[in-house]
Amino acid sequence: MNYKLFLQNTPRDKDNYLLISPHRKYQHDEQSYDNQYQISSYDYVAGEGLQRLAESLNLDLNNPILELGCGTGRLSVGLLKAFDPAKVLVTDASSIFLDISRQKFLENGLALPHLGLLQFEDIGALPDDTFSLIVIRSALHHVDKYDEFLVAASKKLVRGGSLVFQEPLYEGLFVLGLIAKYLQKSTSDKELLKDLRLLSDTMRFYCRTDVDKSLAEDKYVFRLNDILSAANKAELGLKFFPNRSFEDFAGEPSQFDYSKFAQNYLKYCMSFSDKTVTFFMSNASDVLEYIAEISGTDHAPESSGVFVLTRTI
Ligand SMILES: C[S@@+](CC[C@H](N)C(=O)[O-])C[C@H]1O[C@@H](n2cnc3c(N)ncnc32)[C@H](O)[C@@H]1O
Structure with a gap:
């Protein structure tokens, strides 16, 4: 199935969210997430940093972009400013997080991307050879079999496409x-x-x-070797930037x-x-x-x- 057909044929709920997985509630309160982490609704820096990183590495950006585990949209708002929202599919396991993110996109005057309920474990439901980028900010450590996820996700990338993620170490x-x-x-x-x-x-x-x-x-903190072994299994090349966040790529890097x-x-x-x-x-x-x-x-x-x-x- 190609991506266009996938978007057409996948059932949607009343909010037009693609129902790729069932809703799964986060174990902490979704509504107080931004308050806990002091996240502003108008912060584009993470998305801008991701865009600069992708450009500096000459990553392919011609095909659709998938975000997993978007939460309250900390990365997504900047992503939608940097890239054409029609090309972006923003997902989370929790429909409450999707609601919060969608509200933020509207408040920022951003065109809505495709939005979907998707659990990492169900990535296989997406069409193969589709995405230029699969991006994740601080969510892979929630996935029990993250190595199996990386193998499955690699199949969803076009050749030259990349999985880009920021995680605790x-x-x-x-x-x-x-x-x-x-x-x-x-x-x-x-x-x-x-x-x-x-x-x-x-x-x-x-x-x-x-x-x-x-x-x-929350399940893991990663060692380089954990991700390197998983990348080898998935036949993916690896670049690693320790003690750097997406935000750091938006400006002059400061010393950690x-x-x-x-x-x-x-x-x-x-x-x-x-x-x-x-x-x-x-x-x-x-x-x-x-x-x-x-x-x-x-x-x-x-x-x-x-x-x-x-x-x-
Ligand atoms: C720590 S929050 C990060 C949210 C956001 N990316 C950020 O940087 O602020 C982790 C997110 O991963 C999502 N998540 C956890 N387990 C998941 C799973 N198995 N499939 C999809 N999303 C999941 C949660 O619902 C939550 O939105």
Whole structure:
């Protein structure tokens, strides 16, 4: 089936969303997502950065673009500004996230893209040899069999097409868990201990690959080797940009600061109180200074990164 027929023949719901997968509710509240991460409705930088990255690597941009796990549209708004919305299919597993994204597109005066309910696990339902780009921001780590997903997704790319994604990385989050474990010795405050234990337990769960992840929402933090092995299996070429976000490609890259990353992670991803964040940052200041020294100008623990996987055959 070609893409045009796929768009014509796939059933749609009352909102005109393509029903490729059933709705799957996110395990956290969709409506408070933007508030938790302080995401503005009018932030185009991630999409602009992705466009610049694609152009600088001379990626093929002639065919449709698919976004998976769009959430509240943090990447999508810029994507729709950078590329013709008619060429873009924006998807998520949750119809609540699709509603929030669609509302944002309208508020920004953007033409609507194709919108669809799609779970990573159902990527096989899309037509083969179709997309120039499949883009993902911070959602592949929710997929239990991400290696099988990459094999299946590679078939949906045209030759020369690329999967481009930004995901959290093992090293920086391993170090964060290590510091949290160590700091548990320095306090008897119940609230602080609860948060520090939650942080060290969460990082242990993300880092391990030998435990059942099927019921968890967030599952992995990746090592380069995890993605390289999966890319090899999918016969995709790999480029890797450690400690870079899509946003970084939009302007002059700034030097990655592990302390800032740690502070933001505690504040936004863990939603810890000011009390816990201040305790962590001040009691770990000697360790964080040591990490800054050992990092030099460009060798900080890899904490998040951008991967570009290209179909060459
Ligand atoms: C951490 S949020 C990231 C959202 C957005 N891309 C961003 O950068 O703000 C993860 C997103 O992945 C979606 N997601 C989780 N598991 C999924 C799955 N199996 N299939 C499709 N989307 C999934 C969630 O609904 C959520 O929107």
